[in-house]
Amino acid sequence: MNTIKKIMSMSKIKKELLLVIFVLLGFASYLNAQCIPSNYGIENRLRKISDNTPASNVAERICIQSKDIIWIGTGSGLSKTTDAGASWTNYYNTEAFGKESISAVAYGLGAIWAATWHMVVDENSGEDIPYGTGLRYSVDGGITWLSIPQPVDNKADSIIYYGTNKLRAVPQTAKQNNFTYDIAITKNTIWIVSFGGGIRKSTDMGKTWQRVILPPDYLDSISPGDKLSFDLSPVSGNLSKETNLNHRVFSILAVGDDTLYVGTAGGINKTTNAKEQYPSWEKFNRTNQQKPISGNFILALDRNEIDGTIWAGTWKAEGQNEYWAVSSSGNGGKTWETFLTDEKVHDFGFRYYSNGVTDVFAAAESGLYRSSNNGMTWIAAPKIIDSESKVEVRATSFLSVECNVLNSNTTEIWIGTNDGLVKAIETPTSSWFEKWKVYFASSGTVTASESFAFPNPFNPKTDLLRVKYNLENASSVSLRIFDFGMNLVRTVLQNASRGVNPEQIDYWDGKDDVGKIVPNGVYFYRLDIGDGTPLFGKILVMM
DSSP: OHHHHHHHHSOHHHHHHHHHHHHHHHHHHHHHHTTOOOTTHHHHHHHHHOOOSOSOSOEEEEEEOSSSOEEEEETTEEEEESSTTSSOEEOTTBTTTBTOEEEEEEEETTEEEEEEEEEEEOTTTOOEEEEEEEEEEESSTTSSOEEEOOOOOOTTOOEEEETTEEEEEOOOOOSBTOOOOEEEEETTEEEEEETTTEEEEESSTTSSOEEEOOOOTTOSEEOTTSOOOOEEOSSOBTTBOOOOGGGSEEEEEEETTTEEEEEESSOEEEESOTTSSSOOEEEEOSSSSSSOOSOSEEEEEEEOTTTOOEEEEEEOOSOTTOOOEEEEESSTTSSOEEESTTOOEEEEEEEEOTTSOEEEEEEETTEEEEESSTTSSOEEOOOOBOTTTOOBOOOSOEEEEEEEEOSSSOEEEEEEEBTEEEEEEEOTTOOTTTOEEEEOSOOOOOOTTOEEEESSSBOTTTOOEEEEEEOTTOOEEEEEEEETTOOEEEEEEEEEEOOSOSEEEEEEOSBOTTSOBOOSEEEEEEEEETTSOOEEEEEEEOO
């Protein structure tokens, strides 16, 4: 009776929302009774029936194994398509991958490799920090997987040998800040790199790992025949007062079996004898060349296979004269040209033409860029709008790009963003401005009487919440967010006009009306479409 009295005294909106809560809770009980998971909402139940998208809208890595097999590393695990994106196999929440995110994907040694990680809360600072959980690889196309723990050191691993030199080393005993950023594969060897773990190699498919020594910050080169005395130390510790930015590794590129380029927070390191037990290294950074890279923090490395140029996403590190840009070298790193000043680039892709011309793509935080003249001029991609659904990608960061040349008539340009995976289809008579295919991690159709929000659970720090609905004949929409106590949190839209396309998606950034990110908890949205009956849905915010 008390509950009924409270309902009667509430505003109309609050009454409707409370009734929705009762309905949702009852519906959840029904689902549990039927042994159907309900904690991920309509989005995930639809996806269990038909996987027509990758499992996450955060597409961080793209690996083209062949014309027919494409792997996507996402915030919700690994995904694969063998039919140009018509259907997807998602490995999220499987026995092999659990609920891990993917930080790197590569194909080599007859296997597909994926590095896994998740966030944990630091006990001292209370901040979220990355935690590496190892690698998975499959030699049968993803049917079965072998798991490899994240490589760590023992506390006693404080000495490392380099030629005749006996050097001190800070052991990496924790998996915090020790997850694999990138993978390279040469003959019989897999190479991985990380912030805390540096660069490591394995010649037995990940059973054992060997740390690889790079020059310290104050040396531009090292060779095993040199007389050396420095510490292998990405951070200082009990065994070392040194902190070497050049031992914090973020990217790696293999050129054949002998040559490696390794990107760190201290520059680009190159070896031409990677097969040796102790490779020699030469370092390129902002201050040790006449035509140098733009910045010492190297987040991406790639190579044009036609002319051999090296492309690097060179970010500002600590130097006052450093800046964000693209750096490119056509002579193996001796000199560098810089382009796209102030752009923070995450990845490169290359489209090769039969006449020897190459288009270079750069996936940056502000957009996707393309150059047809080796970086002298660039054009930015226009708004990315699905050619059929007319849904627009609203990425705040472009994360990855790769080109898949199917034949002389068709090329697929795969683009990873933090707002979905995109495919641009080009033919001799069309360009990337014309035909886009957008893959959202919830692409089930909706009728005029339903809506759903995704991703759900939703992390405002890494994603945007999307509310999908059917406009039908209405032209205006209002969208409001309420907390579990039915208090208004945010008016996202108020009588906003919408186009003629029936299916629509609108966005919430997880902030309240004063611009603060809301705390973890259960929220509800109310969607008013024209004069129709309001639609309600539940949102779970988890950070």
